[in-house]
Amino acid sequence: MMVILLSLIARAAQAVCVEDDLSRSVCLDQPAERVISLSPGATELLFSAGAGGQVKAVSAWSDYPPEADELPQVGDSNRLDLEAIITLRPDLVVAWTDGNSRAQLARIEELGIPVFWLQPRTFADIASAVERLAVLTGHQEAGFRRASAFLSGIAGLQKRYQDVAPVRVFYQVWHEPLMTINDQELIGRAISLCGGDNVFGDLPRLVPRLSTEAVLAANPEVIITGGKGPDDRRWLERWRGYPELKAVAVDNLFLVSPSLIQRPTFRMLEGAEELCQVLEQARADL
Secondary structure, eight states, rough: OOHHHHHHHHHHHHHHHEEEEOOOOEESSSOOSEEEEHHHHHHHHHHHHHHGGGEEEEEEEEOOGGGGGGSSSSSSSBOOOHHHHHHHSSEEEETTTTOOOHHHHHHHHHOOOOEEEEEOOHHHHHHHHHHHHHHTTTOHHHHHHHHHHHHHHHHHHHHHHTSOEEEEEEEOOOOTTTBBTTTTHHHHHHHHTTTEEEETTOOSSEEEEHHHHHHHHHHHSEEETTTTTTTOHHHHHHHHGGGSSSHHHHOOOEOOOOHSSSSSTTTHHHHHHHHHHHHHHHHHHO
């Protein structure tokens, strides 16, 4: 009887609870040992939290860090392989509010598998996500240390660029339909961090659709995109057909690394550094 009691006490001492980004309390009897990630961003954040060894499967496009690319895949944002997920016996599933089906994940929860939802909207949210994942997987020390270092890096950029001359920016995230970001989206926050003025920052949607005419009317001083890859300048070259644009006239057409700036993970610090350097170059050309 005493052995059972001591076992119950030890188990209770290991219990962990955190709040997810749907404001739900997610509690585990002990730190998760078998985790499934359902988005590339969640996969990166789990590895940043120190839990890479506990990740047993991932979603499609989970290609960073390199170890993640070797893990089994259980579907994408359009369709999850629920049978494969259940077969892997996870004690935690990490989902993305903007990408995963809540109906499908509700079925997972009905089977007693906890689901932790993420939706980072700020740099502080990214750090918080890693801290909470670190708690859920038993890596508090490493996760909190890395989160602090990330926020320190962001604060350093903010201090460095807080007094620079503003430059008017159009950031293109897609071509057909033409799409950009507003100031509340993380890329928009990175533009502001670097002293940029997002010409579509006040639009209500995080990722608004645009017309070419809207870009011409806004007349940005710099156009930036990640393209479809690190060497794909086709979207930028299209704008050369509009020489009346200020950005085209001064050749302020820049390609940045999409994997660094377009995923809400710790790599956004590196992406923001690259973006700040681009805007510094753009200022010199005005």
